[in-house]
Amino acid sequence: DVKVTQSSRYLVKRTGEKVFLECVQDMDHENMFWYRQDPGLGLRLIYFSYDVKMKEKGDIPEGYSVSREKKERFSLILESASTNQTSMYLCASSPSDTMNTEAFFGQGTRLTVV
Amino acid sequence: AQSVTQLDSHVSVSEGTPVLLRCNYSSSYSPSLFWYVQHPNKGLQLLLKYTSAATLVKGINGFEAEFKKSETSFHLTKPSAHMSDAAEYFCVVSHAGNMLTFGGGTRLMVKP
Numbered sequence: 001d002v003k004v005t006q007s008s009r010y011l012v013k014r015t016g017e018k019v020f021l022e023c024v025q026d027m028d029h030e031n032m033f034w035y036r037q038d039p040g041l042g043l044r045l046i047y048f049s050y051d052v053k054m055k056e057k058g059d060i061p062e063g064y065s066v067s068r069e070k071k072e073r074f075s076l077i078l079e080s081a082s083t084n085q086t087s088m089y090l091c092a093s094s095p096s097d098t099m100n101t102e103a104f105f106g107q108g109t110r111l112t113v114v
Numbered sequence: 115a116q117s118v119t120q121l122d123s124h125v126s127v128s129e130g131t132p133v134l135l136r137c138n139y140s141s142s143y144s145p146s147l148f149w150y151v152q153h154p155n156k157g158l159q160l161l162l163k164y165t166s167a168a169t170l171v172k173g174i175n176g177f178e179a180e181f182k183k184s185e186t187s188f189h190l191t192k193p194s195a196h197m198s199d200a201a202e203y204f205c206v207v208s209h210a211g212n213m214l215t216f217g218g219g220t221r222l223m224v225k226p
Binding site: 004009017029033035040041042043044047048092101102103105106107 | 118148154156157158159160163179208213214216218
């Protein structure tokens with residue numbers, strides 16, 4: 001059974017803290033993605049990676065960075081958390097060998113910044 | 115550029131009645147289209163996908179969707195709603211590099 005695992009379901013952090021959200025996939029997928037989900041806005045792409053050490057900005061990268069040192073792991077970093085980054089964060093992965101295949105999603109991390 | 119519009123943010127139906135969730139898309143080339151479902155406090159699960167084969171696509175749990183190129187639509191339907199169908203549904207278009215563009219979501223409520 002395919003699996004994308006996010007390290008935390010719920011997080012509460014203080015404004016200004018550095019926050020790490022971790023994601024691991026066991027499907028040997030090349031592509032990995034970080035989205036944030038807000039009511040009425042659907043999912044918006046923050047960053048994606050198509051290979052180890054490669055990263056590309058998505059639609060809303062400001063205030064975030066990412067790290068992909070190993071194929072199976074993709075980390076999202078909030079350099080200095082702010083209250084407007086309170087949201088649900090979803091990690092996903094997909095293979096690159098076929099076009100337009102579906103992505104597989106983790107359970108999500110609900111982050112609250114106070 | 116790709117975009118997806120889900121025409122209803124909330125849909126409410128009675129159990130046993132038909133479900134219609136509407137989706138329109140724009141894409142600069144032949145798209146692949148998906149419907150995902152998200153139950154409360156869960157990740158997203160693929161319901162069905164269209165990838166230029168048959169225009170009527172059948173998915174899990176009795177859902178289906180019809181790709182209509184002339185109307186740029188990909189509406190999701192189910193003949194008879196069940197209480198367990200209550201969830202949020204996302205229409206998604208895929209483009210280069212398996213990039214996904216999501217609609218804003220439709221929350222389906224099912225009344226007993």
